[in-house]
Amino acid sequence: MKIKVNKKILAKNEDFAVANRKFFKKQGLFCINMISSPGSGKTTILTETIKLLKNKIRIGVIEGDLQTEIDAERIRKTGAQAYQIETQGACHLNAEQITNALSKLDLEKLDIIVIENVGNLVCPADFDLGEEKRVFVLSTAEGDDKCAKYPQSFAKADILLLNKIDLTKYLDFDIARVKKDAMKLNKNLKIFEISAKTLEGMDNWLNWLLKSSKKK
Ligand code: MG
Ligand code: ZN
Numbered sequence: 001m002k003i004k005v006n007k008k009i010l011a012k013n014e015d016f017a018v019a020n021r022k023f024f025k026k027q028g029l030f031c032i033n034m035i036s037s038p039g040s041g042k043t044t045i046l047t048e049t050i051k052l053l054k055n056k057i058r059i060g061v062i063e064g065d066l067q068t069e070i071d072a073e074r075i076r077k078t079g080a081q082a083y084q085i086e087t088q089g090a091c092h093l094n095a096e097q098i099t100n101a102l103s104k105l106d107l108e109k110l111d112i113i114v115i116e117n118v119g120n121l122v123c124p125a126d127f128d129l130g131e132e133k134r135v136f137v138l139s140t141a142e143g144d145d146k147c148a149k150y151p152q153s154f155a156k157a158d159i160l161l162l163n164k165i166d167l168t169k170y171l172d173f174d175i176a177r178v179k180k181d182a183m184k185l186n187k188n189l190k191i192f193e194i195s196a197k198t199l200e201g202m203d204n205w206l207n208w209l210l211k212s213s214k215k216k
Helices: 002-027 042-052 070-076 095-102 151-155 165-170 175-185 202-214
Strands: 030-035 059-065 082-086 112-116 133-139 159-163 190-193
Touching: 002 030, 002 095, 030 042, 030 202, 042 059, 042 070, 042 112, 042 202, 059 070, 059 095, 070 082, 082 095, 151 175, 159 175, 159 202, 175 190, 190 202
Parallel strands: 030 112, 030 133, 059 082, 059 112, 133 159, 159 190
Antiparallel strands: none
């Protein structure tokens, strides 16, 4: 019975995801869905990305959190548009919420929409939001065993951002092992090692983002 209900929920989600994807294409918007556990640094990656690309491309953000506007406010401080979805306990975003959020942004003034999903490595992986690319953020502070524990998150991503690489000197985080394990799960995965704090490695990520969004 449980499986039936889940199938129904996912089928409904897929209808909205297909519509969102069509809409993004029509509008010439490049949409990415960012997934990670809480505290991996998604919002910091976004504020730094927005600041560094300010004169090159216009980024708007849809924030997903259980509660609070904290992350949307951090994004707005950079001057970018942000809309906060408060899920009131739901542990992932669904495509219908994105459809609704799109009407809250001035899309004519945007080139890229970033969806910052609820921090959770389990169900966000199952919910297509209509994004063109999926970005999975793993920070070095979380440990290097995540490929084995959450294979879906790696298998369904296009990009892996290994964040907080400035901390590796204090941690037992084996970057080579994670890269090898991740590529085993997804041979098309592109991996960028970054630190949104020191800005180390950010260039590669920014170049990818610029290039991909202009292919539209
Ligand atoms: Mg955040
Ligand atoms: Zn969930």
